[in-house]
Amino acid sequence: MTVHVIGAGIAGLAAALALVRAGQRVALHEAAPVAGGRARALPDGTDNGTHALLGANRAALRFLAQIGAQEGWVEPEPAGLPVLDLETGSARRVSLSPLGWADAARRPEGMTLGALFALLRLALPGADRSVAAAFAGHPRLLRALVEPLTVAALNTPVQEASARLLGAVLRRLGGRGAARLLVARQGLGPDLVAPALATLACHGANLRTGSRLREVVQAGGRVAALEFAGTSLPVGPADGVVLALPPWEAARLLPGLSVPQRHAPILNLHFSRPDSGAVGDHPVRFLGLLGGLSQWVLVRPGGISVTVSAADGSIGLTDAEAAARIWPEVRQAGLRFGLPGEWPAAPPPARAVRERRATPRHGLNPPALPPRRPLANLALAGDWTVAELPATIEAAVRSGEAAAAAILYALARRQAVPA
Ligand SMILES: Cc1cc2nc3c(=O)[nH]c(=O)nc-3n(C[C@H](O)[C@H](O)[C@H](O)COP(=O)(O)OP(=O)(O)OC[C@H]3O[C@@H](n4cnc5c(N)ncnc54)[C@H](O)[C@@H]3O)c2cc1C
Structure with a gap:
């Protein structure tokens, strides 16, 4: 009895964890050389892009607790988010919590x-x-x-x-x-993906990287086999499958599946900054910018990461063009909020990471979502499968847990009829 989890992004990791905690044997198959998907560490240890969680993300925080990683997520700005308006020059700390708006000093403008x-x-x-x-x-x-x-x-x-x-x-x-805003102290590798894999390994779940699912072979409303390059895995009556893939891959493998079609890019620019050391009392800082290209700035010892979401207009910039536009904004914010370290006028070495299909676009009239279990022994997971949430880590974790529950239910009933 094995449940095959396809895709080791956060949804797949959460599904695998829920399944092993329920006593199932799990095999995790990942196409890329590393786990993490759209929330992963790059070979040099940098995050593909800054990821923030909120206190409201209960499922994500529970997942962190289950993998023993909650200590790695810190609140960089407990006194309110420092926000610099590049057009007006106004600099203030803004509460993200409506409860904090009783204090006029922490109320957003307008x-x-x-x-x-x-x-x-x-x-x-x-x-x-x-x-x-x-x-x-x-x-x-x-x-x-x-x-x-x-x-x-x-x-x-x-x-x-x-x-x-x-x-x-x-x-x-x-x-x-x-509304507490949390970020990974060191990065997505050490503070999210590695502890998840270590916990899964402790439960005997193994991860095969470089293992891309090519085809889902169906018979009678069930998965009969999984075709990988050079390997065909039969899926027996007591086995299950969780497909924890981005929407375009799920639709390729299950033709006719209704999935989001339009996606939005995120541009991240990572400046190296070997001189900075610990940043004041806080090892990590997080700033917001208005009126420029940069939106969020994560300052860690050794590096500064700048996020541009909904980056349709800037995803095509070269690294040098992005650095030339973004560094003066970041420098202005760093100096204005008195962040320690050198803030030279010339941009430090920078590298852009472009996620062209970072998330679905969350517009009006989204496509109807497919059922959680479109085949008797296959459940879907992925950040795009939770209608009431935007595509985030929270949605990915919830989807993984829901897919695991759907497969456990199916296995318990051994039912042959599609849901
Ligand atoms: C730059 C950026 C910044 C973000 N910032 C935030 C943030 O601040 N807060 C937040 O909550 N969320 C954020 N998100 C969104 C968050 O990263 C995603 O919602 C989440 O990681 C999606 O997880 P997933 O497991 O659903 O999908 P994915 O991460 O896409 O995982 C799918 C996995 O399946 C693998 N795969 C694909 N095809 C196959 C195949 N055929 N066979 C086997 N494996 C396959 C992929 O390699 C991948 O590892 C951000 C995303 C990006 C890109």
Whole structure:
């Protein structure tokens, strides 16, 4: 009895963990040379892109606890997010939690009573519309808070992003501790992927990298075999399959599956910075920028990573072009917030990582999602399979756990009828 988990991104790792915790034997198959998928460490140890979690991401935080990695995720800015407006020069600490807005000093600019009502209205049922349309009457709040949150959480420009989905994100920020922003202290390798693999290995789950699933052979509404290059694995009546793949790969393997078709890019620019040492009292800092190309800046000892989400307009920049535009913005923020270390006028060596299909675009009228278990012994996982959340680590973990539960249910019933 083996459950084959295809794809060792976060969804696949979460599915595998849930399955081994339930006593199943798991084989994990990954096409790439390393696990982690869109949340992975590059060969030099850099993250492919900065990943932040929120206190509201309960499933992701539970997953970190299960793999013993919660200590690796730190809150870089407990006193509020330092935000520099590059156009006006205004620098302030902004609370991401609505509870913090009682303090005028930590309230985002443009938070009038009317703008607050516009935020609250997102929680009400009604026809969906774009975030830009929902905040057309509140341009200051749109610029200072709503647009940065939309682009960060939905990776979609406000002109096309779903106000309903943003409402779902904002609703989750209300509880105590829900808006705490966390980042990996050292990186996604040591603080996420390696501990997950170590925990799985302890449970006897092995990972085969460089193992791309080419074909799912079906018979009678079930998976009969999995075809890898040079290997065909029969899938017996007591076996199961979790397909934890990005949407385009799931659709290639299961033709006719309804999946998101449009994706949005994220550009990350990593500056090396060997001189910086520990950054003040905090080993890690996190800044927000308005009015420029850079959106978020993660400062770790030895390196600075800058994120540009919904990067349709900048994904085509060369490394040198991106560095020339982004470094002056980052330098201005570093100096303005008094971050220690050298801030030379010339950009330090930089490398861009371009994720062209970072996430689906979260616009209006998303395609209907397929059932969790489209075949009797196969369940789908992946960040795109959770309708009520944007494609994030939280969605990936939840999807993996839901797929594991669906397979456990199917195995328990040994049913032959598609769900
Ligand atoms: C630059 C960037 C920044 C992000 N920032 C954040 C953030 O701050 N916070 C947040 O919560 N989320 C963030 N995300 C989103 C987050 O990374 C994803 O939602 C999550 O990693 C998706 O996990 P997944 O397992 O669903 O998919 P994937 O990570 O895509 O995993 C799928 C895996 O399947 C493998 N695979 C593909 N085809 C095959 C095949 N045929 N056979 C075997 N294996 C195959 C792939 O190699 C991959 O490892 C970001 C994403 C990017 C790209």
